[in-house]
C-alpha cells in the first residue's frame with residue numbers, strides 16, 4: 282500500500298512532470314495513508330453494489346453515507362461500518378470532511394447535488410447521467426475546474442479488458458475499415474423507483490448510456506444522430522409511488538454517424554423480454570457487434586459484464602475467442618478506480634468529456650424524435666480512449 286511518504290514523493294515527481302496539475306489549485310488531495318475519503322449520497326439499490334466494492338478498496342476510506350430516507354443511511358452505515366450518516370446533503374457537506382462525493386441518487390437529482398458538492402470543493406463521481414442536460418453537465422465540468430476539483434460520470438465500460446481488446450483491434454486495423462456497429466441492452470424495467478419513468482428518467486440515460494459510451498469509445502465521437510423513441514408501457518406499478526404514468530421514453534433506437542462514414546446503432550428499452558432480467562446474470566450472447574472491411578467482432582455478454590470477444594478476419598475466417606479475463610473489471614468500480622487515480626496521480630480512462638458527449642447524444646436522440654430531424658453534435662472527447 283502507498284504510504285503518505287511514498288505519496289508525497291510520487292506527487293512531487295508527478296508535479297514536476299505536470300501530471301498532477303488537475304488536482305492542484307484549491308483542492309489539496311494528500312490522502313492520509315494513501316486513501317481517498319469518500320462520502321456516498323443515495324443508499325438505494327445501486328449502493329448495495331457500490332458500498333461493498335468501495336469498502337474493499339485499498340484506496341478508499343468510507344467516511345459518510347447520506348440518504349433523504351434516514352433508515353437507508355443508517356442501514357448502510359451499520360452494514361459497511363461507516364462512521365457518519367446524514368439525511369440531507371447540507372449536513373453531509375458540513376459534516377465529517379471527505380475528498381470525493383459518490384452520487385448514487387435519483388437521476389433527476391444528479392445535477393443539483395453535484396453542483397452543491399462542487400461548490401463545497403468536493404470532487405465528484407456521479408452515477409449516470411452527470412446532469413439533466415448536456416448544458417448543465419458542461420457547466421458543472423467548467424465549474425469544477427474553477428473550484429480546483431474534478432467531476433467524472435458513469436459508466437465505467439471503457440475499463441474492461443474486452444473494451445481494450447476491441448479498441449486495439451480496431452486501431453491495429455484487424456477488421457479493416459470500420460463500417461458499422463450495433464449494440465442492444467434492455468429488460469422489463471426497474472420496479473422499485475418511479476424516477477426511472479418520470480421526466481428526466483428514461484431507458485436512454487439508464488440503459489442506452491452503456492452502449493453509447495462503448496460504441497463512441499470504440500468508433501470515436503459521434504458527429505450526428507438520428508433517433509426514434511417511444512413509450513410502450515404507459516402506466517406502471519412501482520414500489521415507492523404505486524401506479525404511475527410513464528413520461529420518459531421506455532423504448533429507443535439511436536443511429537450515430539462517426540468519422541469516415543462509420544455508422545452505428547444502439548437500441549435500448551424497458552420492454553424487452555429478457556430471461557437474464559435486471560441483474561443480467563447468464564447473458565452469454567453477443568450484445569455488441571462491429572463490422573469492418575476485413576473482419577468482424579462480437580462482444581460476449583453485456584458491455585458492463587463482458588467475458589470475451591469473438592473475432593473473425595479475412596486472415597482467419599474461423600472465429601477465435603479473445604479477451605476472456607473476467608477477474609479485473611466490475612461495472613461498479615468507477616468510483617474506486619477514480620479514488621485510485623487520485624492517489625496515484627494518474628489519469629483514468631474514464632473521462633468526464635466522454636460522459637458529457639454521451640449525454641449530448643441522449644438529448645439529441647430526444648430532439649430527433651421530437652423534430653423528425655438529424656441532429657448535429659458539438660461535443661467531443663479524447664479518442665482513442667485506450668492507447
Ligand SMILES: NC(=O)c1ccc[n+]([C@@H]2O[C@H](COP(=O)([O-])OP(=O)(O)OC[C@H]3O[C@@H](n4cnc5c(N)ncnc54)[C@H](O)[C@@H]3O)[C@@H](O)[C@H]2O)c1
Nearest residue numbers: 323324325326327348349350385386387388390408409474
Ligand atoms: N439499481 C441498479 O442496479 C443501478 C445500476 C447502475 C446504475 N444505477 C444508477 O444509480 C442511480 C440510483 O439508482 P437506484 O436504482 O439505486 O435508485 P434507488 O431509488 O434504489 O436509490 C436512490 C436513492 O437515492 C436517495 N435520494 C434521492 N434523492 C436524494 C437526495 N436529494 N439526497 C439524498 N438521497 C437522495 C433515495 O432516497 C434512494 O434511497 C441512478 O442514476 C441509476 O441509473 C442503478
